[in-house]
Amino acid sequence: MTDIQERPPQADPAAAQASAAGTPPGVVTGHHTAQIKKRRRKEALIAHLFLAPWFVGLIAITSIPLLASLYLSFTDYHLIRDWGWVGFDNYRVMFTEDPRFIKALTNTSIYVLVSVPLQLTFALALALVLDRGVRGLSIYRSVYYLPSLLGSSVAIAILWRKVFGADGLFNGFLGLFGYEGTSWVGDPSTALGTLVVLNVWTFGSPMVIFLAGLRQIPPSYYEAASIDGAGTMRQFFSITLPLLTPIIFFNLVLQLIGAFQSFTQAYVVSGGNGSPADSTLFYTMYVYQKGFNSFEMGYASAMAWVLVLIIAVLTAVNFLMSKYWVFYSDK
Amino acid sequence: MTSNHDTDRGGLKVKDADRAGLNDTAMARVMLWFRGRRVFTHIGLILFGLVMLYPLLWMISSSLKPEDVIFREQGLIPTSITFDNFIAGWNALRHPFSHYLFNSAIITAGAVVGNLLACSLAAYAFARLEFPFKKFWFAVMLGTIMLPLHVVLVPQYILFSELGWINTFYPLIVPKFLATDAFFIFLMVQFIRTLPRDLDEAALIDGAGHWRIFSRIIIPLSTPALATTAIFTFIWTWNDFLSQLIFLTNPDMHTVPVALRTFLDSSGDSSWGPMFAMSVIALGPIFGFFLAGQKYLVRGIATSGLK
Numbered sequence: 001m002t003d004i005q006e007r008p009p010q011a012d013p014a015a016a017q018a019s020a021a022g023t024p025p026g027v028v029t030g031h032h033t034a035q036i037k038k039r040r041r042k043e044a045l046i047a048h049l050f051l052a053p054w055f056v057g058l059i060a061i062t063s064i065p066l067l068a069s070l071y072l073s074f075t076d077y078h079l080i081r082d083w084g085w086v087g088f089d090n091y092r093v094m095f096t097e098d099p100r101f102i103k104a105l106t107n108t109s110i111y112v113l114v115s116v117p118l119q120l121t122f123a124l125a126l127a128l129v130l131d132r133g134v135r136g137l138s139i140y141r142s143v144y145y146l147p148s149l150l151g152s153s154v155a156i157a158i159l160w161r162k163v164f165g166a167d168g169l170f171n172g173f174l175g176l177f178g179y180e181g182t183s184w185v186g187d188p189s190t191a192l193g194t195l196v197v198l199n200v201w202t203f204g205s206p207m208v209i210f211l212a213g214l215r216q217i218p219p220s221y222y223e224a225a226s227i228d229g230a231g232t233m234r235q236f237f238s239i240t241l242p243l244l245t246p247i248i249f250f251n252l253v254l255q256l257i258g259a260f261q262s263f264t265q266a267y268v269v270s271g272g273n274g275s276p277a278d279s280t281l282f283y284t285m286y287v288y289q290k291g292f293n294s295f296e297m298g299y300a301s302a303m304a305w306v307l308v309l310i311i312a313v314l315t316a317v318n319f320l321m322s323k324y325w326v327f328y329s330d331k
Numbered sequence: 332m333t334s335n336h337d338t339d340r341g342g343l344k345v346k347d348a349d350r351a352g353l354n355d356t357a358m359a360r361v362m363l364w365f366r367g368r369r370v371f372t373h374i375g376l377i378l379f380g381l382v383m384l385y386p387l388l389w390m391i392s393s394s395l396k397p398e399d400v401i402f403r404e405q406g407l408i409p410t411s412i413t414f415d416n417f418i419a420g421w422n423a424l425r426h427p428f429s430h431y432l433f434n435s436a437i438i439t440a441g442a443v444v445g446n447l448l449a450c451s452l453a454a455y456a457f458a459r460l461e462f463p464f465k466k467f468w469f470a471v472m473l474g475t476i477m478l479p480l481h482v483v484l485v486p487q488y489i490l491f492s493e494l495g496w497i498n499t500f501y502p503l504i505v506p507k508f509l510a511t512d513a514f515f516i517f518l519m520v521q522f523i524r525t526l527p528r529d530l531d532e533a534a535l536i537d538g539a540g541h542w543r544i545f546s547r548i549i550i551p552l553s554t555p556a557l558a559t560t561a562i563f564t565f566i567w568t569w570n571d572f573l574s575q576l577i578f579l580t581n582p583d584m585h586t587v588p589v590a591l592r593t594f595l596d597s598s599g600d601s602s603w604g605p606m607f608a609m610s611v612i613a614l615g616p617i618f619g620f621f622l623a624g625q626k627y628l629v630r631g632i633a634t635s636g637l638k
Contacts, residue, residue, distance in 0.1 A: 020410050023638065043460055043461055044462040044463060046541045047460035047462035050452045050453065050455050050541075051462075051468070053508060053509050054452070054510050054513075055451060057506060057509025058509075062478070064486070065486035065490065068486035069491075081366065127378065132372075134376065135369075136373075140380065141624055143384065145628070146384070149617055150387070150570075151615070153569075153570040153614065154572055154588040154592055154613070155588075155609075156610075158591060158606060158607075158610050159386055159387075159610060162607075169386060201498075220628070261480070264573065265446045267572070268572075274593075288576075288577075293484050296457050297488075301482075305480045305482060307479055
């Protein structure tokens with residue numbers, strides 16, 4: 001590691017000259033291993049030059065802050081007050097003395113566990129319909145995909161707040177059936193549900209991935225199956241689904257990780273405080289509140305590290321479980 | 332016959348009927364049944380699409396309606412069109428809305444240029460060059476993709492405030508020039524790996540250095556991957572809220588998302604018309620990029636799972 005850090009800045013002008021001069025590394029006049037070695041060393045040097053910006057970023061913007069936040073998580077670091085080492089206190093307080101943390105963790109877990117499976121179900125169902133050679137596929141795909149691009153914006157969160165407000169679009173729709181709804185974002189028992197709907201609404205991006213996966217299944221499989229007399233259902237469960245499991249797995253990991261880190265929607269829909277009654281207090285929102293509203297940055301760092309662990313465990317469990325249900329055809 | 336199967340899987344059953352030796356009228360009936368079913372599929376898909384887009388269309392139409400009728404009229408076609416909401420929204424905050432659009436544009440442009448430069452450089456090294464511990468560094472790079480932003484945010488804040496960068500655009504642009512969006516490195520590595528090596532080798536023999544190969548061969552051939560990177564960087568940065576909220580606290584530096592939130596905070600449950608109008612403006616550029624770059628967007632997500 002030190003090797004890599006030291007080299008690029010020193011070697012910079014020399015290597016630039018060498019490559020500008022156009023010394024042909026490909027042309028080896030002799031058969032000397034020394035020359036090959038020299039060539040390799042030069043290539044490594046050039047590689048490090050190409051990687052230099054990334055290395056600087058990796059160290060200064062990612063690694064050092066990562067370690068710093070681990071350190072801070074064992075302190076009561078505060079932007080303004082004095083601070084010191086507190087050991088595991090932050091972690092202990094979080095799980096034993098902070099009901100808001102538990103609330104945030106519960107809210108986020110419910111949100112993830114309900115919205116991700118629903119979102120993927122919609123994505124898969126629509127991908128299957130579109131894959132059956134529907135005319136105008138690209139138009140439908142674009143229309144269904146659009147919400148995925150807009151979904152994380154503040155503008156859409158504002159819209160959501162109004163769609164599910166007391167006099168919003170959703171109640172207007174219910175009114176057609178004579179049902180008079182209240183404010184869905186204002187009721188603690190339904191506010192989280194509106195955010196689930198918002199996440200399901202963005203099923204377009206996993207759908208596009210499913211579509212790409214479906215394209216990979218050779219049509220000859222279906223031909224052979226139908227000659228053998230397998231019906232649509234049988235074909236789906238014996239061909240499509242098994243061959244699609246790697247894609248389902250991929251989407252699942254991706255969406256779980258993403259959903260656990262949701263911030264903007266909950267923040268804007270709830271007006272920045274997780275209201276009503278902390279029912280939309282998301283994990284990352286609580287990290288933000290602690291770190292940047294009350295400046296308890298040590299505590300916020302500890303929470304962020306718990307988040308890293310949760311995501312790591314989630315991903316690991318997914319990978320372990322995948323052995324039992326993901327089918328790779330090339331094995 | 333097989334080519335027909337490729338394009339139309341629904342035709343499979345028709346072929347079976349053929350194989351079973353059914354006569355022409357039976358065939359025609361089967362075909363008709365399929366066409367009928369297809370019409371239903373289309374109706375279903377269109378209705379579903381309308382339900383999905385309805386909130387968006389409602390927002391656009393509401394932004395054109397006079398304030399007092401927005402919530403009385405649920406229909407999409409405004410009975411009278413007015414641009415009052417746009418005028419009111421444009422001037423509702425401390426600065427005219429163009430100020431926030433401009434700030435967002437600077438950050439977004441910087442991020443796009445930074446990602447294109449830094450990520451393509453790193454990707455070239457990973458895809459084409461040999462160097463010690465390459466596999467290790469590649470794994471590290473993939474690992475940083477999974478890392479949640481929140482875990483480095485506090486120390487980054489401390490770092491940037493030590494540098495005096497809070498309330499400047501640097502915290503939002505400089506990291507992009509250091510390839511911290513490793514996702515795009517991965518995307519480009521995957522793409523460059525599919526390019527034939529013959530061209531590089533020919534250039535090497537002709538005496539070209541790696542910089543020449545990178546800038547004259549790889550970059551021009553990587554246009555699709557670069558376009559995908561540019562479009563996604565644009566959309567993500569334009570939508571990004573959390574880091575802009577943290578690093579830009581001075582209202583003069585606010586960007587579109589932060590300004591919209593301030594608007595929501597300051598006016599509470601009133602002035603929805605102007606707020607919708609500004610939201611429509613905020614979504615406009617994303618919609619534009621979506622229309623212009625659909626091909627690259629779809630290819631990008633399909634190959635790498637971008638959101």
